Amino acid sequence: MEAKVIVELKDEILDPAGRARADRLNHLGFPEVKNAKLGxxxxxxIETGDREKEKERIEDMCRKLLANELIESFEIIHEKEEQRQAKVTS
Amino acid sequence: MEAKVIVELKDEILDPAGRARADRLNHLGFPEVKNAKLGxxxxxxIETGDREKEKERIEDMCRKLLANELIESFEIIHEKEEQRQAKVTS
Structure with missing residues (x-):
């Protein structure tokens, strides 16, 4: 299976790289972009048989390596097998 | 509204930073991770009234600034208002 982990700075942490992208988009003709965060x-x-258990394992991976919880938050997106296959064949 | 754009290297492009994370996860006790890509x-x-039109606008932002389509692919994830509110209140 596949999963995506999105790691981004917590709201209270300054994110100049995200701000720079929002500014640039404004200048390029997208005034509707009010802010952006770069994560x-x-x-x-992942090769696994147990989908339920895997969610916990991925959270563990985030805590141990992928995210720094002092300043970052994370979100796990599971790609459903059906969606993935649809994407490959389309 | 909010949207997330995920930009990652195309499959045929070498991604040593992703590989390094997969290796490290293997060493940390997660042998089920076969590969990883870092994007x-x-x-x-975004402040907008027209949700349908906004999807096209975001694709346009990706092509003009956020992604380099020679080596990267992008995917747009719309956060549904209901989901977002559920997240905020939970």
């Missing part, structure tokens, strides 16, 4: 996406390719 | 996530805060 990381770690796309994991 | 960016740009979280956009």
């Amino acid at each position: 990381k996406c770690i796309h994991l390719y | 960016k996530c740009i979280h956009l805060y």
